[in-house]
Amino acid sequence: MIHYIIRRFLYAFPLLMGVNILTFVLFFIVNSPDDMARMQLGQKHVTEQAVSNWKQQHGYDEPLLWNANAQGKEKITRTIFYQKSVGLFLFRFGVSDSGRNIGADIQERMWPSLALALPTLCVGLLVDISFALMMVLFRGSYLEHAGIVLCVILMSISSLFYIIGGQFFIAKLLRLVPISGYDDGLAAIKFLILPVLIGVFSGVGSGARWYRTLFLEEVEKDYVRTARAKGLTETQTLFRHVLRNALIPILTGVVVILPLLFMGSLIMESFFSIPGLGSYTIDAINSQDFAIVRAMVFLGSVLYVIGLLLTDISYTLVDPRVRLS
């Protein structure tokens, strides 16, 4: 297992390098260092000299990928790509183009993202699984049909509608929670109730249908028939046997997204003014802050690689038949 993990980490290096190159190329196809300088310097009194100064101060005065004027290995090392990429692999994200330390910002902003994403995931799982089990329990009846119709309706509505509708109904009309904002510690709870509720509600349709499919697949298996034959009630069969066996795909599906919870939700954070990493990335894209965009894409890739690795490991934990080699 240890060998497998090490090998997977080594595989990750070329993958991350590839992601880094791709981000770099895509970003600089759209924005030149001059564009970045002008964006940061504002619109008034921007002279060529000011642009040139900015590029020099921020290390964007070198060639992008290949320095033909340099000697030896400096042809590669004295380039924007090299200068800006090496630190990433050591998790040194450097300074944003507006002058803030990115590492410090990420450390600060990942907690609000997590505070929103983790309860949404946990409560969402609980609600989705319960709803799916109910539909399976009443399969073939009008209750299941009603449940499926409800799921399709919930799936068909845009998440933006849930956000705006939720804000309007619960925060504006009923005045039960603040419409947006965030606070530290336990004071954050009142700000998180509504986005978590909306996050859960908007995911029920697709989640419950997906889990229902998993459960339906399980209930047709021989062991379930055996359980019924033993005289177990439908509830006992579902909760003791079906749920436990269906947990394998559920667990692996959840584990893969766990690390990405740090990355935050772009829309939710923006609408609810939650200072997480999702809004951090969006702001950086809007202000053409390449340093932040690059750091966030890199971090996302690393977390995704970790997520996939954790999924593989979780397989071995929940299914003894699986061995990593």
Add this chain to the structure above:
Amino acid sequence: MKIPTCKVLLLLTVILTACDVSQLNNPYTGDEGKRSILYQSFSERPKHFDPAVAYSENEYAFIAQIYEPPFQYHYLKRPYQLTPLAATKMPEIIYLNKQGEKLGEEAKDSDIVYTDYVIDIQPGIQYQPHPALAKNSQGEYLYHHLTQAQIRPLKTLNDLKSTGSRELTAEDYVHQIKRLAHPKMQSPIAEVMKNYIVGFEEFSKQVADKQKHEIKNIPMSGVEAINRYQYRIRIKGKYPQFIYWLAMTFFSPMPWEADVFYDQAGMSDKNITLDWFPIGTGPYLLAENNPNRRMILLKNPLFHLERYPSEGEPEDKQNGLLTDAGKQLPFIDKVVFMLEKETIPYWTKFLQGYYDASGIASDSFDQAIQFTGSGGVALTDSMKKRGIQLQTQVETSIFYMGFNMLDPTVGGNSERGRKLRQAIAIAVDYEEYISIFRNGRGVAAQGVIPPGIYGYAEGKDGINPYSYDWINDKARRKKIEAARQLMAEAGYPYGIDPKTKEALILYFDTTSVSIDDRPTMNWYRKQFEKLGIKLVIRATDYNRFQEKMRAGNEQIFVWGWNVDYPDPENLFFLLYGANSKVKHGGENAVNYENPEFDRLFEQMRNMDDGEQRYQIIQQLQEIARHDAPWIFGFNPKNFSLFHSWYSNLKPNLMANNRLKYTRIDTSARTEKRLAWNYPIFWPLALAALLFVLMLIPAIRAYRRRARETLQ
């Protein structure tokens, strides 16, 4: 251990009665007590708080309350006029010849080689308490030699517990001007100032390889502290507008200790920089800097004595704006700025009383504003019922449609090009644009100068006679037939290009690429279609658009300008030949060049306000209207809403340090908030009941199924 049921019930009762459910939606925590707290919002994270760098409105909203340049705009008097802030009086202005000899006030412009601004500052002004100024009992700075071990645990500036202060000196103003020149500062006005301040450029080169804290003892020839409370700035030639720069935060004082403190290795890794933790002498200090969520300004406990103005315009007294005359500033103890990116929550919080003031987004405009029969604007009944106050003001900005004068079709000084531009200026109906796309928030511009700036003429004298007629005491846009006639005279009868024998094709370069911009672009097309011209929209991102502008590859575009200071020079320079974008990289985006215009501009810019200057301004307006390098678009009108508890409200587009004049009636606010925000629970109870009712058939079905399984 078994806990008695009665104890649990008692505990629950205590908890429930302790909960205040009257304002569950209150986004603020903590007791306000008797303090006067103002709640505002910001939508975009400010990038800089260093006064040498900050140049945008969202940055000024904070730093203008913290830093004090020598001068400020009078809060009440109009037209805008400067008044001392940290200075004791307006500066002594001395003209000098080439030999450095003093000239009289009536000296010819050509004789004036230098101008000295001698500024006296008030003694006794103290800096806000700040760790950079903290000293130990031996008088040594506590935090100027921090080790890495001391810096490592720091998360914010407030983690350094000791603070200190010292008196403001003239040397601090000199130090700040040196900082403006330092290449590492990247000050946006450095390139402008090197053309004016003597020794600025040389100093910039001299300190290029030095750290910011190392410039303290390196002199700049044009700037010096004469004594502890007096300093002198020497500028090249005569530049009367320089005084306005001295009212901007760029020229605020900066103690050298701040640079030494913040330049320590490791501080920037913690985001502890001068760009994020300012140090000023103003009425407020930045107590919390979390641009991701919240910014808090607190009253500076060491703020010097400044009083509310006791004179203003005649109607100010009647409007209650002089009630606080002579009282000590500021009135607000704490200002909380919350990050609010979306308009819906922002508007809702304003209506709930959690923000004290608000702008009006397009989607809430109809909810707030209604048009009266006479074409005026008023608050809707629901707003009036809440006691909300409306304040409108035409901004000192202009949005114009520009023609690239280097373009062979729409540009040039030929009669053909001029008539084509004049025809388009009539056809593009900006009154309609303002009505459709801006909810009436703007006025069609008649010239380069917006209202409120010296030289703006009202009434018949102020209209653009090439696009408007004066009918029934109102400016009326000329009929489209007049434009078609001009088209024919220009050689494009019915919009037909004689070269192709087809409709003339013109190109409109824009950054409006989103689907939301489509109606606006269609509107522009229709305006040109009135003349038979086919308008091709070339939408591109902002970077490519700027590239086109720099290279002069655009034909028609829309651009805007917000004045830096209330002087016509800051507007006419946008058409000055020496500022053309393609040739000189300046702000003359249309690349307009007219020797007569340039001559008059050069004459006007150095003059003091007076009849002669006014007449020259009118001549400049006339040339710009005649040559029509711009279609004068519109001057935006700002609509702001304020709750009834907000007082001392007077629009002042030049002063950014308005917070100190603001007063809040906190008890009225508390009362209204309570009345507006009591939660409604019955729909929750109804939903719970419905849920239970829905469960009944499910339970029945389950029981039936369980019985069937057993059978």
